[in-house]
Amino acid sequence: MHASMAVILFLMNWLGAALAPLSAPVEVQDVAAFYTYGENVTFQARVTPADEITQAFLMIQPEGQSTRIEELTWNSAGEILYPYDTALHPLRPFGRTYYWFRLVTPTGEITTPSYWFDYIDNRFTWQSLSNDYFEVHWQTGDLSFGQTVLNTAQSALEAVQKILPVAPKLPLKIYVYADANDLQAALPDESESWVAGHASPDLGVVLVSIPSGPDQSLELERQLPHELMHIMEYTLVGDQYGNTPVWLTEGIASIAELYPNADYARVLDTAMGKNELLSFQNLCSAFPRDASSAFLAYAQSTSFVRYIYQTFGSTGLSNLMREYQIGMGCEEGVQASLGKSITGLENDWRQASFSISPIDQAFKTLSPYLLIALLVVAAPLLVVLARPRHLEKPL
Template sequence: MRLSKIALILLLGVATLLSVAMPTRAQTELQATLETENDFPRALIFRVEVDAPTTLTEARLYFRPEASEFWNSIPVTIEPGAHIEAEYEWFTKNQVLPPNLKLEYYWRFRDAEGNTYTTQHEWVEYLDIRFDWKRLGDEKVTIMWYDGDEAWGRAMYETARQAIDALEQELGATLDHPIRIVAYANGSDFRSAFPPQQDWIGGQAFPDMGITVQIIGAGEYDWMQRVIPHEISHLVFHQALKDALATPPAWFNEGLAMYNEPGDFGEEERSRLRNAAKNGELLSLSRLQGNFGADSHEVNLAYIQSWGMVDFLIRDCGKDGLRRIIAELNNDVTMDEALQRACGYDQATLYERWLREDLGVEPPTSPAGESEPSPTSTPNPPPESAPSSEPEPPTGLISPLLLTCIWGVCCLSILAFLSFTLAIFFWRRGRTQA
């Protein structure tokens, strides 16, 4: 008998012995009574009542936002027994969470022998119950609003749906998770849905959770037609880059969002950029990589520059090139590498070519202006040091857009804060893959 055959027989023998010696641990699904109580914005309370064939000793609640891949896993103390009634209060009062978030949840129990029992999965919406929400949607997008009639809701829905179809085509990606747009009627309704924060925050996107919360009053048609495609661009962009580990630069994300707004950007914006270039005010490429800061003048410029670079990139490298960049970013390469592979140049070259060919100015002598801060630039102040009143309203054709931009800065700051908080939250409670 060959040695390998002997080894195989021995292995099978050991496996058989082990299977006899070790008790198998069952995983059983139990039908349970699951309930939630909405005490928005203070807390969402989860309750469960279940009967099991053995004595249960441990309980955990699992929940996740509709558009998230990852489960929050929360240990819940129980009195051991075969009949369990348990409760977990998710205290949300001090968290920046999107109102009307849709969550999937279930419970898991364990007995002393290590057998596990899971309940059925259920859904809950953590609604801002102060308002009577209407909704319209499909498998890709849901619009929620309370200010305005059905026709207004339909107009928002159609704007969103067109934007999604165009973006999926443009980015070569499909939405894996449905997205949600929550429209508040005015600033005070909007702000009261969140913990106290700066007055001038006018909208918040939560790409990780597939939801954006905006102020869109009934009949604000022009504004709605800009803000919805802009926000949807961020949400689709986030899902399109699901396999990318590196965060893409802000100029790319915000520039694309502006590029995807309907409207007549073009000569007026380019002439503003040429003026800024002539006055030596253009921001360096490095200033367009992350948070655009809180100085309204600089923020405006950062957004128009981002739009200008994306507009140039798409004219130069084509929409196919744009799709290749997204695909390359998903291969987990840097933005420079993705650009190089898709279009044959890196960010610094793109920036220099954009300055020369679109604005007719020579790039600064240092590479892409990296070491030459523009005369008006100031260090990025944290959101706390931002003005507490409305920023100076921008003027000109681009004004509503620039307001979005200022919002975008808030979104980025808040998102950074939120991501940090959530990361801590997940780690503390043991992030568990479904």
């Protein structure tokens, strides 16, 4: 083909393309999400040209939760502002939320790339410090307090790994509140009012509340190992975490605390004396919600799990957790792993911990009236037994 002919053909093609009613490509810009913690999130975007869109959807996928689809409206400039009510559909505290847009046009559908934001409690400003293992964020206190948190977390991690030798996904995020009430307000509504610390093990997030004062270090050394242990437990059992007995998860977390709660022994002795110990079968799926029963449940679970740990060791405890990881029930897991029923194990624990047998305990707690009633029933029997033998019928 002659060169000038080729140029003419090219120009004709170009002119034809320029004159055709070609639709402009749809663009999504100014994407952002703003939130007020615990209240709402506003998702923002601008879609141009606006008249190319027939329908628009926002897809929201908070970490560890299912995806929500919300239908959107937009103005003539293509501006989208979508208010999302977090009181109605709570987001996981300190979790990452992914979101993207799906736009319907006459020629097809467009899905934008995924965007994300971390749902941080922005009622407060946080100071931060990190290393390979931890990201520490604290609310009040100076840099040396942050370093103390980081150091305590480091030694707590080593301590908890001696009990359950597992490697969690790093780095772990630690948020230190100054006030337990602020921490409780940061959690979804179902949290109990006596909660001081919290872990979202699947997110690798730990929240603790450490008021300033002389007990600060002690509280750190108590709360951090406890909450970090919940993350170890999750690393071991994964999705079965929610089906693992609560007496076991809380018991293991509590034996990891560097300073045992001094009130546990007193509460246990009192409950034992009154025969008011809780049955571990009733502590499989949840602890009582009222503070004093919950305290007893913690005290018992700590003592029971410490007994299991001292008797069967770290391997025994890990093997027991693994039974739940494969989906065993609360009682079956104990039987399969430790070769005893949960009631049998509970009796062993009582004997080892209180130096009193279940029979002794039953007699000790019989009411005086019941004793009298027993004597009344037993008296004729004693008379029968005391009869002279010669009155018996000869064989």
